[in-house]
Amino acid sequence: GKLSFANGFVLEGTFTNKSGQGLQTHGVLNTSSEQLDERITKTQLGLREFPVEKRWKGIYDQFLEFLQSGCKEEMEESFTGFHIQTSKELRKSQEYLFCQRGTEDVSWKIEDILEELVQHQELESIQSYLEKALKSSLHPLGKLLKALTVAFQATYSGIGANRHLLTMAQEEVKYYAKKIWEFYRGLLHLALEQKGQLSPRAVDGDMSDQKASSVVLPLILPCFYPELFMLYMLYHEREDDLYCQGIVDLSLFPDIKLLEFLDVQKHLWPLKDLTLTTNQRRSLIKDKCFLSATECLQKLITTVDPREKLLILQKTYEELEGTVGRVLGKDYKLPMDDLLPLLMYVVSRAKIQHLGAEIHLIRDLMDPTNQGGMFDFLLTALESCYEHIQRMRLHPRENCPLPPSS
Secondary structure, three states, X not given: OEEEOOOOOEEEEEEEEEOOOEEEEEEEEEXXXXXXXXXXXXXXXXOOOOOHHXXXXXXXXXXXXXXXXXXXXXXXXXXXXXXXXXXXXXXXXXXXXXXXXXXXXXXXXXXXHHHHHOOOOOHHHHXXXXXXXXHOOOOHHXXXXXXXXXXXXXXXXXXXXXXXXXXXXXXXXXXXXXXHHHHHHHHHHHHXXXXXXXXXXXXOOOOHHHHHHHHHHHHHHHHHHHHHHHHHHHHOHHHHXXXXXXXXXXXXXXXXXXXXXXXOOHHHOOHHHOOOOOOOXXXXXXXXXXXXXXXXXXXXXXXXOHHHXXXXXXXXXXXXXXXHHHHHOOOOOOOHHHHHHHHHHHHHHHOOOOHHHHHHHHHHHOOHHHOOOHHHHHXXXXXXXXXXXXXOOOOOOOOOOOOOOO
């Protein structure tokens, strides 16, 4: 086989692994600095051999069997994994073991669950109910999410943290959301059927994928985010490295020099924000222009929800427009020719680590209804800035920890 190292070295030969002796090899180590073919570094494994629909069937089948039984009480114990007639104290200890407190208002009895489901059929109410249900290890949907979380962590953490598995992991998380939505609809169908209230609207499943993406995915993503984002970081490591080098170079410029270097129109420069103190020169001041937009963009890493990340990006755009409007003394809609240089400035000052991983995660997991709209436009603009910064070279550099943002 072939073993590729992060520094570009490639070891080709035979490999053996004997107990207690580590990895042994006999072959040729290529230490040339030739760039590895992207078809090798970006190859995604397992997609044909393990289609997402065939993964973790044992987990889904268990829930499906429970659902098809009519959620009978005698099936509940085998599905939930503990005795259903336990005392209140033991039920609380189960919640403690799963570190899920504050969900006592979600009933643990299946008949109460079905009764409550009928009361939540408006979108906002459904979201609120699912959020509580998925946090409870005593609720069937919470139990399902817990099992999927354990399976995902066992697969994609540790030795499974491999950039060649990114697509597998990403499509798996989307599929989890779809299946959880389907099972929620199954529970609702059963509840309505038992009450004789079935309606075409209640069983309509045409929008299943869209609902799963907009309703369920934001609720379950925090459970899988650490492992998933690590895979994005590994996959985009080289691009983020080049971006990092560009950011280090751009951080050397004072504000005015950077605005000039990025071809920001001079009449848009917020020079009044450059407050001078004794012995200071305006040309040497750093990190003062477009500060509100910069601080806004830095919040991108504070949330895992793709929609919230897009809202932060939109707020950054609004802060940019607001600052320019203040400079010009009038409302001003930024055309693309003005927006990109200004956004480049903000990105270079925000110094967000792993920005490529962030952009691609948002792109892959954003609500499909946002494609082609304002969010999509702003994300494309951010991606253009990211790619342009990668190509900037003022000084040759190797390793480049990002300078701290002020």
